[in-house]
Amino acid sequence: MNEPKIIDHLFRHQYGKMVSILTRIFGFENLELIEDAVQDTFINAMLVWRKQIPENPEAWLTQAAKNRAVDLFRKLSAENKRKAHFDSGPAAISFQNLFLEHEIEDSQLRMIFTACHEALKPQDQIAFALKTISGFSSKEIASALLLKEETIKKRLSRARKTIAEKNIAFQIPQGKELPTRLNRVLEIIYLIFNEGFHSNKQEILIRKDLCGEALRLCKFLLKNTFTRTPSVYALFALLCFHSSRLDSKIDESNEIIDLKNQDRTKWYRPLIELGNAAMVNAFDTEEYSSYHLEAAIAFEHVIAKDFASTNWEKILMWYEKLYALQATSFSLLNIAFIHMQLDEMDKAYAILQEINPAQLEQRTYLYYGTFAEYYYRNNEKQLALQHIDDALQLVKNEFEKKYLLKKRKKILGT
Amino acid sequence: MKKFMLLFIGQEYDQLGLSPEQMQARMGKWFAWSNKMKEAGITAQGDALEPAIRRISGADRTVTDIAAAEVKELVGGYYIVTAKDFDHASEIAQDYPDYDLGGTVEIREIMVFDQ
Numbered sequence: 001m002n003e004p005k006i007i008d009h010l011f012r013h014q015y016g017k018m019v020s021i022l023t024r025i026f027g028f029e030n031l032e033l034i035e036d037a038v039q040d041t042f043i044n045a046m047l048v049w050r051k052q053i054p055e056n057p058e059a060w061l062t063q064a065a066k067n068r069a070v071d072l073f074r075k076l077s078a079e080n081k082r083k084a085h086f087d088s089g090p091a092a093i094s095f096q097n098l099f100l101e102h103e104i105e106d107s108q109l110r111m112i113f114t115a116c117h118e119a120l121k122p123q124d125q126i127a128f129a130l131k132t133i134s135g136f137s138s139k140e141i142a143s144a145l146l147l148k149e150e151t152i153k154k155r156l157s158r159a160r161k162t163i164a165e166k167n168i169a170f171q172i173p174q175g176k177e178l179p180t181r182l183n184r185v186l187e188i189i190y191l192i193f194n195e196g197f198h199s200n201k202q203e204i205l206i207r208k209d210l211c212g213e214a215l216r217l218c219k220f221l222l223k224n225t226f227t228r229t230p231s232v233y234a235l236f237a238l239l240c241f242h243s244s245r246l247d248s249k250i251d252e253s254n255e256i257i258d259l260k261n262q263d264r265t266k267w268y269r270p271l272i273e274l275g276n277a278a279m280v281n282a283f284d285t286e287e288y289s290s291y292h293l294e295a296a297i298a299f300e301h302v303i304a305k306d307f308a309s310t311n312w313e314k315i316l317m318w319y320e321k322l323y324a325l326q327a328t329s330f331s332l333l334n335i336a337f338i339h340m341q342l343d344e345m346d347k348a349y350a351i352l353q354e355i356n357p358a359q360l361e362q363r364t365y366l367y368y369g370t371f372a373e374y375y376y377r378n379n380e381k382q383l384a385l386q387h388i389d390d391a392l393q394l395v396k397n398e399f400e401k402k403y404l405l406k407k408r409k410k411i412l413g414t
Numbered sequence: 415m416k417k418f419m420l421l422f423i424g425q426e427y428d429q430l431g432l433s434p435e436q437m438q439a440r441m442g443k444w445f446a447w448s449n450k451m452k453e454a455g456i457t458a459q460g461d462a463l464e465p466a467i468r469r470i471s472g473a474d475r476t477v478t479d480i481a482a483a484e485v486k487e488l489v490g491g492y493y494i495v496t497a498k499d500f501d502h503a504s505e506i507a508q509d510y511p512d513y514d515l516g517g518t519v520e521i522r523e524i525m526v527f528d529q
Contacts (some may be wrong), residue, residue, distance in 0.1 A: 010438060011435060011437055046437050050448075053445070137431070137436075139433065252518075
């Protein structure tokens with residue numbers, strides 16, 4: 001068949017584009033109206049395309065967005081509401097120009113930066129970004145984040161309310177404000193990625209979607225000269241490296257495979273290469289962000305042929321730098337783990353002693369898990385068992401629980 | 415070969431709160447279905463219908479306008495397909511994509527008059 005093919009996620013991505021352009025024109029106060037109008041466009045497309053797919057589905061949808069803008073303009077004028085922001089700002093870009101590719105991208109960047117405004121709570125920022133930029137429904141966000149749909153709806157409406165109340169401008173901040181906000185944007189992208197990467201959700205698809213979205217958002221930032229910073233490159237590299245092994249993390253029976261036992265030939269090479277290229281740009285600076293250091297660590301893992309040939313000394317150095325930058329218990333835990341790989345058991349023990357498990361919050365089980373590993377390696381079976389049981393008490397994620405149970409068997413077996 | 419009308423009855427898409435991704439996936443299923451028919455040499459023609467309903471009834475020709483939201487089920491579209499018999503037509507209807515949304519297909523043979 002010679003039917004034009006519709007690219008993956010076209011609707012979802014187009015949703016974000018259309019909402020962004022229309023918000024730029026009509027302002028946040030009309031966001032709900034805009035979202036309904038865009039939703040309508042897709043329902044129409046779905047019915048009309050059934051008969052005949054347009055030659056260029058994307059152009060069809062962009063034209064539809066233009067038509068919706070005209071509809072909305074009429075509707076709002078009729079209701080005597082505020083006029084559309086056609087001529088606001090010094091640029092006074094004409095209506096037609098707003099639908100050109102680079103202006104669409106600009107609108108989307110504005111949406112990203114607005115979603116990450118510091119007046120919004122981080123959890124609301126994630127939900128709002130996934131909805132308005134990425135085109136996820138509340139239901140999809142709920143299932144991706146393992147939350148109730150009601151919770152997501154609350155977060156979305158709280159985010160909308162905050163934006164309206166604080167009168168947050170739909171723009172990319174400039175000057176001194178830009179780096180601060182950009183950091184926040186990176187944080188949110190990082191969080192979205194982690195939700196996908198570490199989620200215990202059985203549905204692998206939605207997890208991959210979250211990781212893919214994080215990568216896509218990063219790419220947006222890299223396209224724009226103002227937001228193309230070494231830290232963005234570093235985050236992009238980090239996400240590429242991690243994504244490359246998304247498929248080898250979990251086996252057919254839905255069990256976690258740890259780094260040691262993953263089939264490294266299954267790691268997706270093109271992503272690793274993309275990450276490598278980004279690393280070159282990322283390290284074109286003297287100032288390293290945590291993303292630089294995490295990317296460097298991930299890099300060491302992806303270039304190691306197998307677990308045994310991992311360059312632990314180098315990874316240790318990066319982790320120590322990371323700890324110097326952000327003194328988190330999580331870094332300490334990793335440092336202790338690396339000392340164990342290097343057979344420096346005394347050092348590992350000393351570091352583990354330094355950790356305050358309460359600071360690890362929901363990941364406290366990792367602390368007991370690492371301690372269990374320590375005692376196991378030291379042939380102190382009783383203590384190892386005790387700690388693995390502590391970890392099992394605390395772990396919530398079913399995947400990780402299975403993993404710990406396997407480890408427990410291993411301890412008992414020797 | 416005979417002609418059959420497949421009537422698609424169900425809730426309006428608008429009321430179902432589908433996400434963009436779900437809509438695209440659903441559209442893909444419709445394409446797959448129509449491709450499958452084409453390859454099997456079955457001609458299928460049809461349209462989707464707008465949701466607004468105007469009903470004229472009775473001797474008084476009473477006019478009622480009904481919004482789609484007021485009815486649970488409405489005819490959302492139709493296909494006219496060529497098929498050997500009812501069984502063949504229902505076989506074709508197996509691939510209708512919206513059963514999971516509570517949709518129904520009603521199959522009616524198109525009457526042919528022999529003079």
